[in-house]
Each structure stands twice: as structure tokens, then as C-alpha cells.
Amino acid sequence: MQVQVETFMDDGGAEKLRRFYLNGRQIEVAENIDQWHGADYRYFKVRGSDGNVYILYLDELRTEWALTMYQRSHSRDTPDAM
Structure with missing residues (x-):
């Protein structure tokens, strides 16, 4: 599976993910958890x-x-394209 990632530096200087692509499918990062x-x-x-x-x-x-x-979300509002 091809994975491409776009990152940014937060105000504290830590690298965070902005969005990533799985086999060309764009996924915006809503939350950097850990x-x-x-x-x-x-x-x-x-x-x-x-x-x-x-x-x-x-x-x-x-x-x-x-x-x-x-990990697939338990509350699905959007269909999964994977």
C-alpha cells in the first residue's frame, strides 16, 4: 500500500501530521492523538x-x-472506501 504524508510543525516545534494519502485516497487529519x-x-x-x-x-x-x-470508527457517517 502506498502511503504519502504531509506534516507541519506546531507552535511548540513538534512535527504533526496534516493529511496523508493511502493508495491515492486523501485523508485529512482531524486529531494528532499521540x-x-x-x-x-x-x-x-x-x-x-x-x-x-x-x-x-x-x-x-x-x-x-x-x-x-x-481501526474503523464505530459510528460511521461516511462509507469506507478502503
Whole structure:
């Protein structure tokens, strides 16, 4: 699955996700929930504008993103295109 991510720096200097693309499908980030990192990787837990929760992984050495977890929202207002 192809993953592309757009980020921004918040007022405190932390990198946050703005939007991401899964196989060309754009998902706006409604909430940056959490992030954690190691020596050469970072994980970002976000809620998309579709209500779903995603965990995205950044391999900092290769600068490659991957989707590692997807949790479908229990209250579905929009159909899931995945």
C-alpha cells in the first residue's frame, strides 16, 4: 500500500501530521492523538476526518512511511472506501 504524508510543525516545534494519502485516497487529519519514537523511527497515532484511527510509521533512515494499524470508527457517517 502506498502511503504519502504531509506534516507541519506546531507552535511548540513538534512535527504533526496534516493529511496523508493511502493508495491515492486523501485523508485529512482531524486529531494528532499521540506519537512515539526510537533511534531511527517514529510512530504517529491520528484520527482521520473519516473518524477512523490510524497509526503511521516513519522509517527515518529511508524516509519511508507505512500504515501499521487501522481501526474503523464505530459510528460511521461516511462509507469506507478502503
